[in-house]
Amino acid sequence: MKLLILDRDGTLNRSRDDKVASPDEWEPMPGALEAVARLNHGGWRVVLATNQSGIGRGLFDMASLNAVHARMQRELAAVGGRVEAVFLCPHAPEDNCDCRKPRPGLFRQIGRRFGVPLAEVPAAGNTLRHVTAAAAAGCPAHLLLTGPLAGLASAEVQALPDLPSGTRVHADLAAFADWLLSQPAVSKNPA
Structure with a gap:
């Protein structure tokens, strides 16, 4: 199984300082929906791993978040794409849970649910928090320069002290x- 884990805010849709709390506030990043569709057509199953502390902070409820994800799925479907599942941490930072990135709990949940070794599951997101969690779970980490690190040169990003070793940019x-x-396909059963 070709499984891929993406972050949501700043990767698939634009981030907002006040959180994406309703479907009207969800705005895809340029080219992101089409990228997911191309990945799906290339055989990749895409899942999201996203911190949604707005739930724990009382800024929005699960019904509102589900409505946001329903819009996301409709817009993906319109271009031939699909997100297989959304794994989320609803906790506030002070809850000190294992599922809030940069901790690896969400990634481990995904690995258990899909029954795949995380070393074979690339993970891409636009924050050090996401790639740190991915690397801690054993996923090959990929940093996208669409968030707080946008505008940095690749050499500047590679020099960041908190960037997990081996992270591709x-x-x-x-x-x-x-x-x-x-990337060339890797055969699981060599002849």
Whole structure:
């Protein structure tokens, strides 16, 4: 199974300082929906791992979040794409849970649910928090320069002290999709 884990805010849709609390506030990143569709058509199953502390902070409820994800799925479907599942941490930072990135709990949940070794599951997101969690869970980590690190040169990003070793850097989700789709297939059963 070719499984891929993406972050949501700043990777698939634009981040907002006041959180994405309703479907009207969800706005896709340029080219991101089409990138997911290309990945799906290339055989990749895409899941999201997202911190949603707005729930724990009382800024929105699960019904509102489900409505946001329903809009996301409709817009993906319109371009031929799909997100298989959304794994989320609803806790506030002070709850000190294992599922809030940069901790690896969400990634481990995904690995258990899909029954795949996380070393075979690339994970891409636009924050150090996401790639740190991915690397801690054993996923190959990919940093997208569409968030707080946008505008930095690749050498500047690679020099960040908190960047997990081996993290690959891509301009955005479309560039990551191009890279991933260009990789040779690995046979699980060598002859």
